[in-house]
Amino acid sequence: MPVATAVVASHRVRKKQATRQAIHEAAFDLVDACGLSQVTIEAISEKAGLAPRTFWSYFASKEDAVVNHDPTRPEALRAALLARPAGEDPLTALRRVLEQEMIERNRDPEPATRRHQLVQREPQLMAAVAAAYDEMARALVEAVAQRIGSPREKDMLPEVLVAAAFGACRVAQQRWADSRCQRPFPELIDEAFAQLAQALAPLVKERQT
Amino acid sequence: MPVATAVVASHRVRKKQATRQAIHEAAFDLVDACGLSQVTIEAISEKAGLAPRTFWSYFASKEDAVVNHDPTRPEALRAALLARPAGEDPLTALRRVLEQEMIERNRDPEPATRRHQLVQREPQLMAAVAAAYDEMARALVEAVAQRIGSPREKDMLPEVLVAAAFGACRVAQQRWADSRCQRPFPELIDEAFAQLAQALAPLVKERQT
DNA sequence: GCGCAAAAATGCTCTCTACGCAAGAACGCA
């Protein structure tokens, strides 16, 4: 029995990932072409070159196969946030981590915009996307709480800050697609945050008086 | 042909609403007792006293029946936001509307907490809840945009502000349940916003200099 | 190169979801 899992993906793991990717691509292309409701698991499996029964070993639903959420992202985001300099305030740390994530996720503009448009076109996919976002948000909330030491009086900050940050990312993604991938993500996200901060500024003054 | 729809619900409409409510209550009670996966449409229909086929005339899925989203809420929220005094800033207007909504939604503490706990216990329900929130958020985003006249430079505010506000409501709901329904919603929501504003304050100073 | 054990792929079957269709029942209204 092997004592430790191989650091580098073994051939076996590699092939599993390749199969997963093949199913995802088949599902994405078919749904993009024919619409979600017209595509069956059978059709996806056939295009990916495997038996229908095998589909269920990789994804729990058609939607999941199309969205293909990377289950390692939540932990990666948590680690990235905790790896930020200790003195950095939670807002900046979170912003930097999410900026980087958005840049990575959209490194290839063409498939990124296709994915974005497909999700907009098929509302059913939104649920799967929302579930994926929720996992990432949950991990980030915990990480933010850990960074600020989670004293009782600041207890609500992690959740509401992450919610605001995700809102900023969502609108940034939209504007990025609208601008045909011209404007860089840090600029877009900063603008969203700045506008929110501007709107919330009166609350700070109230408190200070 | 009737020229206008009756202002008061006719007997027919009334009965339809009663049936819908009966299905919802049957679904909620059964799922609360046995778990989502153990409950079938057939069981729900039987408990509600109608044929399984009839279920599908009222809800699109088991989850929808349990959550029972009121489809009139998005428009009601939009109207409420637009009805706020013209001079009021978007932040305050949105906060007031959502405070009121949260108070209404939780007027009866006991079923409200039961619902909250059930959704926490059954992650599958979260998708249906998220879809409902999304509808409401969309309506509010449009209303906020309308209020601020949606000039290009402030374009991102509606989405990110509504996202932050919903985050505040979510954490407020959680804390409200934790506090055994003691703390009032306006206080909880204000606290969430205040903490977010505090965290975002540095961004305002950067802009002002 | 060979064979064993673990893991993956597959076929079969069964239940449940979801919905189109058309017949029948209940209802509102004149």
Added chain:
DNA sequence: TGCGTTCTTGCGTAGAGAGCATTTTTGCGC
């Protein structure tokens, strides 16, 4: 009371989702 509308229901079909057992593939030690 009779007519048209709407609601309810049964039937039939297609697909989702998953357990189980069998077959195939793969990694690995010899």
